[in-house]
Amino acid sequence: MAKKVRQKPEETKEAAFEFPEFDEKKFVTKEFELMGALVLASGIALLLGAMSWAATSEHLPWDVPFPIGLLVLVLSPTLIGRLRVRSDLYTKADWAGLLALVFFGWIAIWFVLVNVVG
Numbered sequence: 001m002a003k004k005v006r007q008k009p010e011e012t013k014e015a016a017f018e019f020p021e022f023d024e025k026k027f028v029t030k031e032f033e034l035m036g037a038l039v040l041a042s043g044i045a046l047l048l049g050a051m052s053w054a055a056t057s058e059h060l061p062w063d064v065p066f067p068i069g070l071l072v073l074v075l076s077p078t079l080i081g082r083l084r085v086r087s088d089l090y091t092k093a094d095w096a097g098l099l100a101l102v103f104f105g106w107i108a109i110w111f112v113l114v115n116v117v118g
Contacts, residue, residue: 030089037087040080041098042105048072049109056114069106076102 048069055065077095081087090098 029086033084033086033089034094037080037084037090037094037098038101040083041076041101044072044076044079045102045105046109048102048106049113052106052110053113053117056110057117065110069110073099073102073106 052065052069055068056062077099080098
């Protein structure tokens with residue numbers, strides 16, 4: 001069995017952990033930008049749901065509004081990016097959350113309107 005190497009007392013001391021500087025202005029700016037993007041994403045989902053319901057209530061099959069909705073879903077990051085000035089602050093997780101909000105909001109509003117009104 002190999003012997004354990006003895007360390008000198010100076011080598012065993014580790015550097016103390018220091019918290020990084022917290023930039024409050026950058027944090028608040030990003031949160032306000034995301035709030036605006038969430039409002040836009042909710043509006044897109046509401047608009048898509050209402051348009052899909054209108055197309056479905058005209059006795060069109062579901063495969064007519066669904067591809068159109070998917071196309072708008074794919075183009076929604078471009079729309080949000082152009083309408084929000086500081087969209088360069090968003091991370092991939094922020095964009096994924098916005099896309100999920102648009103998709104699931106669209107589907108939920110469409111299904112609710114079809115079942116309640118139609």
